[in-house]
Amino acid sequence: MSAMLDSGTIAAIATAAGEGGIGVVRISGADAARIAARVFRRGARRAATVDLTATESHRLLYGSIIDPASGTPIDEVLLGWLAAPHTYTKEDTVELSCHGGPVALRETLRVVLEAGARHAEPGEFTLRAFLNGRLDLTQAEAVLNVIGARTAESLRLAVSDLGGDLTRRLAPANAALISLLAYLDASADFPDDEIDTSDINRGLTAAEEALADVVAGSAAGMLLRDGAQIALVGRPNVGKSSLLNALLRADRAIVTPVAGTTRDVIAETVNLQGVPVTLLDTAGIVESEDLVERIGVERSRTALATAAAIALVIDGSVAPTDGDFAVAGMLAARPLDQRTPVVIVRNKRDLADQVDQGELAKVLPESPVVAVSATTGEGLGNLEAALADALRGGASSEARPSLISSRQRAAVDRALRHIHDAQEARAAGFPQDLLATSVRAALHAVGEVTGEDVDDAVLHEIFSRFCIGK
Numbered sequence: 001m002s003a004m005l006d007s008g009t010i011a012a013i014a015t016a017a018g019e020g021g022i023g024v025v026r027i028s029g030a031d032a033a034r035i036a037a038r039v040f041r042r043g044a045r046r047a048a049t050v051d052l053t054a055t056e057s058h059r060l061l062y063g064s065i066i067d068p069a070s071g072t073p074i075d076e077v078l079l080g081w082l083a084a085p086h087t088y089t090k091e092d093t094v095e096l097s098c099h100g101g102p103v104a105l106r107e108t109l110r111v112v113l114e115a116g117a118r119h120a121e122p123g124e125f126t127l128r129a130f131l132n133g134r135l136d137l138t139q140a141e142a143v144l145n146v147i148g149a150r151t152a153e154s155l156r157l158a159v160s161d162l163g164g165d166l167t168r169r170l171a172p173a174n175a176a177l178i179s180l181l182a183y184l185d186a187s188a189d190f191p192d193d194e195i196d197t198s199d200i201n202r203g204l205t206a207a208e209e210a211l212a213d214v215v216a217g218s219a220a221g222m223l224l225r226d227g228a229q230i231a232l233v234g235r236p237n238v239g240k241s242s243l244l245n246a247l248l249r250a251d252r253a254i255v256t257p258v259a260g261t262t263r264d265v266i267a268e269t270v271n272l273q274g275v276p277v278t279l280l281d282t283a284g285i286v287e288s289e290d291l292v293e294r295i296g297v298e299r300s301r302t303a304l305a306t307a308a309a310i311a312l313v314i315d316g317s318v319a320p321t322d323g324d325f326a327v328a329g330m331l332a333a334r335p336l337d338q339r340t341p342v343v344i345v346r347n348k349r350d351l352a353d354q355v356d357q358g359e360l361a362k363v364l365p366e367s368p369v370v371a372v373s374a375t376t377g378e379g380l381g382n383l384e385a386a387l388a389d390a391l392r393g394g395a396s397s398e399a400r401p402s403l404i405s406s407r408q409r410a411a412v413d414r415a416l417r418h419i420h421d422a423q424e425a426r427a428a429g430f431p432q433d434l435l436a437t438s439v440r441a442a443l444h445a446v447g448e449v450t451g452e453d454v455d456d457a458v459l460h461e462i463f464s465r466f467c468i469g470k
């Protein structure tokens, strides 16, 4: 980490590995202009060197990268000159847009490093943006989520966090805690004065409500970012694999009229109302003598344990069998803390004779029943909505700007705990300095989210998740 905090000029390939139309080598730091001038020759004839410090900022120059040791041209490039402070890092920055071949980029980076830059650590450009005050920590972490976004919805959320929405939503809690602390400190200087406990209560409640509001939006946000797994389970032949294919709109899993077709767990990702969902198609659950089938059933049970929601598939055209009751009973018998929500899927509704499934539905009284046909696609929209609801736990689907990492969530939870401690201390009539200690701890926890109050180890943990060049 100490290497990451030095102020030398850094460089890295900023674009993804592999071949592409263009690839970018980025240089940032006080020496960026001087280093670039050593390896860049302007114009088609590669004759002129440039003095970037005398060049207007935010301009593109056409020319070539040469190896200054031999004069050999390496690539034809566009050089972007971005003078501090209006850059990603707030430092002087040069972006060399090369042809997007791995060798052209590697060679360009090599001569840039030989000319005096140091190879950047993962996330070091963004770390500098943070240390130089261009981004707060919530925005820096949002950069990761913009890059990693898997659906348009999760991208929208990450981009709003990029603009500092989370910090703005934390601001009222921050302000309430600061003024409370000032009040407590001031009254500590005048111990004989009566303090007004209703003021203290009001401050604590305001901070608590602001934080609770942030937490309330976070589950939906985390779901959009991280996605979730949904397991399709049921006895053999009810149409689990057919449903997987229908939801994927692709022929992924093998479907046959033979019971026991699926032997292993098949995982595929779909976009379910903006949530990136991994669907797990499992082996039909039966008592079996066959070794492979037994292993498959075992894996189905494991999938049940990891999934965030379960689709119990039944065949709506026949009366529920002992097999159906066995699977439903197994779901109903899960211990309370493992009761992920279940949606009962009555498949094969295209078949003429639909049979009442009421007795089976009684085994799982909380679960909604959705009728679909994997064959015709009827009812699939309802099924997607029911599954998305199950994942959201009935909470509103509104995705507010929200906590974007479990680290931030843990810090806010900590802040809430300290506020509760303060409330208890006040109610019990404890001395004010004890109260102030809890308020100060709460403020520190809020500061950890935004990065106002964060230590190197946490920074290292966050920025090491970035790719090199970002």
Ligand SMILES: Nc1nc2c(ncn2[C@@H]2O[C@H](COP(=O)(O)OP(=O)(O)OP(=O)(O)O)[C@@H](O)[C@H]2O)c(=O)[nH]1
Binding pocket: 234, 235, 236, 237, 238, 239, 240, 241, 242, 243, 254, 255, 256, 257, 258, 259, 260, 261, 262, 263, 282, 283, 284, 285, 347, 348, 349, 350, 351, 372, 373, 374, 375, 376
């Ligand atoms: N008519 C009709 N037939 C269906 C429907 N869904 C599945 N089937 C048929 O039911 C049979 C079993 O389908 P699968 O998708 O293989 O069933 P499964 O639950 O994955 O079975 P296992 O992998 O053996 O556990 C196949 O012949 C499918 O064509 C449906 O909605 N309507």
Ligand SMILES: [Mg+2]
Binding pocket: 240, 241, 242, 253, 254, 261, 262, 281, 282, 283, 284
């Ligand atoms: Mg199957």
